Amino acid sequence: DLPAHSHNAVSPESVLKDVFGYGEFRDGQGEVIHHVCQGGDALVLLPTGGGKSLCYQIPALVREGTAIVVSPLISLMQDQVEQLKALGVKADYLNSTLDAEAQANINDSLITGKLDLLYVSPERLMQYAFQQLLGRASIALFAIDEAHCVSHWGHDFRQDYRALGKIKSRFSHIPVIGLTATADTATQADILTQLNLNAPLVYKGSFDRPNIRYRVMSKYKAFDQVVSYVKQQEGSGIIYCNSRAKVDDLHNKLFRLGFRCAAYHAGMDSDERELVQRQFLNDKIDIVVATVAFGMGINKSNVRYVVHHDVPRSVESYYQETGRAGRDGLESEALLLFDEKDAARVKQWIEQGESGDRNHIELQKFAAMEAFSEAQTCRRQVLLNYFSQFSDSACGNCDICLDPPKMIDGLVIAQKVLSCILRLSQQASSQYIIDVLRGKQLKKLQEAGHHKLSTYGIGKDKSDSYWHNILNQLVHKGLIRVDITAYAALRLTEAARPVLKGEVPVQLAVPRLEFKPDKKTKQA
Ligand code: ADP
Ligand code: ZN
Numbered sequence: 001d002l003p004a005h006s007h008n009a010v011s012p013e014s015v016l017k018d019v020f021g022y023g024e025f026r027d028g029q030g031e032v033i034h035h036v037c038q039g040g041d042a043l044v045l046l047p048t049g050g051g052k053s054l055c056y057q058i059p060a061l062v063r064e065g066t067a068i069v070v071s072p073l074i075s076l077m078q079d080q081v082e083q084l085k086a087l088g089v090k091a092d093y094l095n096s097t098l099d100a101e102a103q104a105n106i107n108d109s110l111i112t113g114k115l116d117l118l119y120v121s122p123e124r125l126m127q128y129a130f131q132q133l134l135g136r137a138s139i140a141l142f143a144i145d146e147a148h149c150v151s152h153w154g155h156d157f158r159q160d161y162r163a164l165g166k167i168k169s170r171f172s173h174i175p176v177i178g179l180t181a182t183a184d185t186a187t188q189a190d191i192l193t194q195l196n197l198n199a200p201l202v203y204k205g206s207f208d209r210p211n212i213r214y215r216v217m218s219k220y221k222a223f224d225q226v227v228s229y230v231k232q233q234e235g236s237g238i239i240y241c242n243s244r245a246k247v248d249d250l251h252n253k254l255f256r257l258g259f260r261c262a263a264y265h266a267g268m269d270s271d272e273r274e275l276v277q278r279q280f281l282n283d284k285i286d287i288v289v290a291t292v293a294f295g296m297g298i299n300k301s302n303v304r305y306v307v308h309h310d311v312p313r314s315v316e317s318y319y320q321e322t323g324r325a326g327r328d329g330l331e332s333e334a335l336l337l338f339d340e341k342d343a344a345r346v347k348q349w350i351e352q353g354e355s356g357d358r359n360h361i362e363l364q365k366f367a368a369m370e371a372f373s374e375a376q377t378c379r380r381q382v383l384l385n386y387f388s389q390f391s392d393s394a395c396g397n398c399d400i401c402l403d404p405p406k407m408i409d410g411l412v413i414a415q416k417v418l419s420c421i422l423r424l425s426q427q428a429s430s431q432y433i434i435d436v437l438r439g440k441q442l443k444k445l446q447e448a449g450h451h452k453l454s455t456y457g458i459g460k461d462k463s464d465s466y467w468h469n470i471l472n473q474l475v476h477k478g479l480i481r482v483d484i485t486a487y488a489a490l491r492l493t494e495a496a497r498p499v500l501k502g503e504v505p506v507q508l509a510v511p512r513l514e515f516k517p518d519k520k521t522k523q524a
Contacts, residue, residue: 010061010062011062012030012033012034012037012058012059012062015058015061015062016054016058019061019087019088019089020054020057020058020087025054026050026051027046027050027051027205027206028044028046028050028055028203028205029051029054029055029058031201031203032044032055032177032201032203033054033055033058033059033062035201036055036056036059036063036141036175036177037058037059037062037063039173039175040175040199040200040201041168041175041176041177041197041198041199041200041201042055042175042177042178042197042200042201042202042203043147043177043178043179043180043188043191043192043195043197043200043201043202043203044177044178044179044180044203045180045181045183045188045202045203045204045205046179046181046203046204046205047181047205047206047207047208047209047323048181048320048323048324048327049323049327050181050205052145052179052181053080055177055179056069056141056143056177056179057084057089057117059140059141059175059177060116060117060140060141060143061089061116063140063141063175064138064140065113065137065138065139065140065141066110066113066115066116066117066118066137066138066139066140067116067117067118067139067140067141067142067143068118068120068125068134068139068141068142068143069117069118069119069120069142069143069145070119070120070121070122070125070142070143070144070145070164071119071120071121071145071146072121072122072145072146072149072158072160072161074095074096074097074121075274075277076145077093077095077119077121078093079299080119081093081117081119084116084117089116089117090114090115090116090117091115091116091117091118091119092106092109092115092117092118092119093106093118093119093120094106094107094118094119094120094121094124094130095119095120095121095124096121106118107133110133110134110137111133111136111137113137113138116140121160122149122158122160122161122163122164123160125164125167126160126163126164126166131170134171139171139174140174141174141175141176141177142167142171142174142175142176142177143176143177143178143179144161144164144176144177144178144179144195145179146179146180147178147179147180147183147191147195148180148182148183148187148191148316149161150162150164150165150178150190150191150194150195151183151187151190151191151194152190152358152361153184153186153187153190153361154182154183154187154190154191154316155182155313155314155316155317155320155365156317157358162194164194164195165194165195165196167195167196168195168196168197168198169196172198176195176197178191178195178197181320181323182316182317182319182320183316183387184315184316184386184387184388185388187316188202188204206389207319207383207384207387207389208380208384208389209322209323209326210395210397211326211329211330211331211332212322212323212325212326212332212333212334212397213331213332213333213334213397213398213399213402214322214334214336214379214380214383214397214398214399215333215334215335215336215379215398215399216335216336216338216372216373216379216399217335217336217337217338217399218337218338218339219309219337219338219339219342220339222309222337222339223250223253225337226239226250226254226307226309226337227253227254227257229307229335230254230259230287230307233304233305233333234304235286235302235303235304235305236280236283236286236287236300236302236303236304237286237287237288237303237304237305237306237307238287238288238290238294238295238303238305238306238307238321238324238325239287239288239289239290239306239307239309240290240291240292240294240306240307240308240309240310240312240321241289241290241291241309241310242291242292242309242310242311242312243291244265244266244267244291246309246310247263247264247265247289247290247291248263248265250289250309251263251289254287254289259286259287260284260285260286260287261285261286261287261288261289262276262279262280262285262287262288262289263276263288263289263290264276264277264288264289264290264291264293264294265290265291265293265294266291266293276288277298280298280300281298281299281300283302292312292317292321295320295321295324298324299327300324300327301327301328302327302328302330303324303325303326303327303332304325304326304330304331304332304333305325305332305333305334305335306321306322306324306325306332306333306334306335307334307335307336307337308321308322308334308335308336308337309337310337310342311336311337311338311339311342311343311346311369311370311373312369313346313350313362313365313366313369314362314365314366314368314369315365315368315369315372315383315386316365318336318369318372319383319387322334336373338373338374340464340465340468343366343370343373346366347363347366350362350363350366351363363488367482367488368386370472371472371475371476372386374468374469374472374473375400375472375476376400376405376469376473376476376508376509376511377394377400377476378394378395378398378400378401379395379398379399379400380394380395380397380398381394381395405509405510406509406510407507407508407509407510408507408508408509408510409505409506409507409508410470410473410506410507410508411499411502411505411506413470413506413508414470414474414479414499414506414508415499415500415502416437416455416458416459417433417437417459417467417470417471417474417480418474418479418480418492418496418499418500419454419455419500420433420436420437420453420455420458421433421480421490421491421492422492422500423436423453423454423455424436424450424453426489426490426491426492427486427489428489428490429487429488429489429490430468430471430482430488430490431464433467433471433490434459434464434467434468434471436450436453436455436456437455437457437458437459437460437467438457438459438460438462438464438467439451439456439457439458439459439460465511466511469511470508470511471490473508473509477495477506478493478495479492479493479495479496479499479506480492480493480496481493
């Protein structure tokens, strides 16, 4: 019996066809696979379902030796290995669920060259004993799945991933390929640095998921809103809440109303959680009410909707969570219930968080999420722009495109805000500006003498959320810029000058702060 990887010089194209049964590479795969087969490093940014796995699985079969695949989740490893074995690929995984004997057998297969792919956890990879073993094995490549976990700038930083940068110094001429479905520009650059990639090929695919319809609603009676929403839906859905208590509460309520649903969070034991996953996968239940613990690695293609009962902490998380809808390419929906007060609470948690310099990063990430929620322009454009995929046409498949906001002459409103910013010497943050506009009786305003400004109280007639919405619109219009190097102080841009002078018109959308059930979005 020949060692797994002694088949002579097979081409990526023949492996694609003969092993995986596919006729053609998808977007980016061919480029990345050829590069890695030739020994190059790569970073692959493709959305969920984009076909990242083949980017390392094919080079694993083409190159001499065993591919070491680092993956953060045990269930994910098991799924992948089962699928590969079914295709006749010699794959296995090493993790703490295996007993000592099974682990010893796999170690043995590794050094005798009997494996094409070996999936391991990041902790395992960094263990001294395992590194010794790797030194004796023939390695085809290292693949780092969920590579954003290596970055502090990512939304899911993991301590275990931190040490992965050492791979490249230890095994300098073995290719390393990082893969992720979510990385904004800062995270992307940081992954390259953290992993020490050498002249990497960076492939970034389109992040658009055209079959997902994005909707944002103001949240005012969340439970009623969720119930009336899910009643209108057919098929499977996920409802995300930001705490275990809320998950249990909402699940109980839905359950009592007769929905086929289950709760899922990290406080449940692993058997229970697995059961929920399986029932959901097999359509035995329709709805999973969950914390963010649910999802990574769940390969269910026919999820029709994802509801965010609470605002996520970053656009990346939002994108990843909503991305679990519609993997089969059929019409799906992502609904976010947004509440200013939730947002304020999240900001407070982040500010009081104990992660030191990370607090600042997280605040910035959350600010982008908040801006998305309040945007009055096409949601998809805002979302894709966040991932630097600029597009100048509206999508036609989001709430804003389908039900455009009412536009009004906003010159006077804009002037109120802009002059207030100016009076505060462009040093104040948005909440401070709103406090002044609304003429709040606050000690800090009085101590600074800001209750004497001519703009104090000129926006009394409107709420905080109204003004937040207006401020965000002015940011989106490029009249104001948020200076993140100065405690998020709002500054005027050049474009603000003619507005202050009343030389140009300003169109603003009437902020939609009321919940309106929307007939158009009923699933066909
Ligand atoms: P990701 O890891 O990016 O979420 P996967 O690697 O799981 O995506 O791929 C998603 C699905 O697409 C899988 O079912 C996979 O078999 C399929 N797929 C990947 N590449 C191709 C291809 N070139 N042709 C056809 N199907 C493909
Ligand atoms: Zn749109």
